[in-house]
Amino acid sequence: MRASDIPEDFDHVLYTEEQVASRIREVAAQIDADYAGRDLLMVGVLNGAVMTMADLCRAMKSHMSMDWMAVSSYGAGTKSSGVVRILKDLTKDIEGRDILIVEDIVDTGLTLSYLVQNLRSRNPKSIEIMAMFRKPEAVTCPLDVKYVGFDIPNEFVVGYGLDYADKYRNLTDVATLAPHVYAS
Numbered sequence: 051m052r053a054s055d056i057p058e059d060f061d062h063v064l065y066t067e068e069q070v071a072s073r074i075r076e077v078a079a080q081i082d083a084d085y086a087g088r089d090l091l092m093v094g095v096l097n098g099a100v101m102t103m104a105d106l107c108r109a110m111k112s113h114m115s116m117d118w119m120a121v122s123s124y125g126a127g128t129k130s131s132g133v134v135r136i137l138k139d140l141t142k143d144i145e146g147r148d149i150l151i152v153e154d155i156v157d158t159g160l161t162l163s164y165l166v167q168n169l170r171s172r173n174p175k176s177i178e179i180m181a182m183f184r185k186p187e188a189v190t191c192p193l194d195v196k197y198v199g200f201d202i203p204n205e206f207v208v209g210y211g212l213d214y215a216d217k218y219r220n221l222t223d224v225a226t227l228a229p230h231v232y233a234s
């Protein structure tokens with residue numbers, strides 16, 4: 051669905067479906083160039099990174115493999131709980147592999163710091179991060195995010211995989227919510 055299908059739910063649109071698609075093609079080209087001739091395993095973080103992974107890997111012109119992890123960081127609300135738990139682990143060994151973590155958004159960087167540390171202990175050849183969105187607070191964390199879709203303001207956004215109370219993931223635009231949505 052598009053933001054215009056239920057305009058009453060949104061405050062403003064940050065990026066349209068078309069802008070997201072165009073940026074995805076640019077990042078895919080960068081990844082193609084950087085990983086040419088290598089054996090790339092892209093690790094998506096469920097559920098938020100589903101759309102980014104699906105579009106990014108299809109926009110690439112080279113081979114890749116895919117695996118998924120699920121971690122909990124936020125609950126149903128909009129504030130970080132500060133607790134990271136692995137809910138679903140990788141299905142295969144990553145020792146000696148080139149890993150690219152695909153994440154929806156970096157806010158405090160807490161979730162990704164934990165993930166990188168966890169995956170590093172499994173001795174991959176390399177680990178890099180692609181995040182579709184990055185918030186200002188992310189600069190305070192030492193995390194090196196190699197590929198960023200968009201740097202966004204410090205607002206809670208939904209769409210393109212990002213949820214509020216597990217809704218709005220299927221919004222193709224990226225938008226902020228109207229206040230009444232939080233109240234209901």
Ligand code: 5GP
Binds near residue numbers: 130155213
């Ligand atoms: P961090 O650990 O970097 O603070 O938070 C990362 C996770 O929090 C993201 O993977 C995402 O699930 C959630 N998150 C952070 N900011 C937003 C936001 O603006 N919108 C939504 N829907 N989720 C967010």
Ligand code: MG
Binds near residue numbers: 097098099153154155
């Ligand atoms: Mg996420």
Ligand code: MG
Binds near residue numbers: 124212213214
């Ligand atoms: Mg969420």
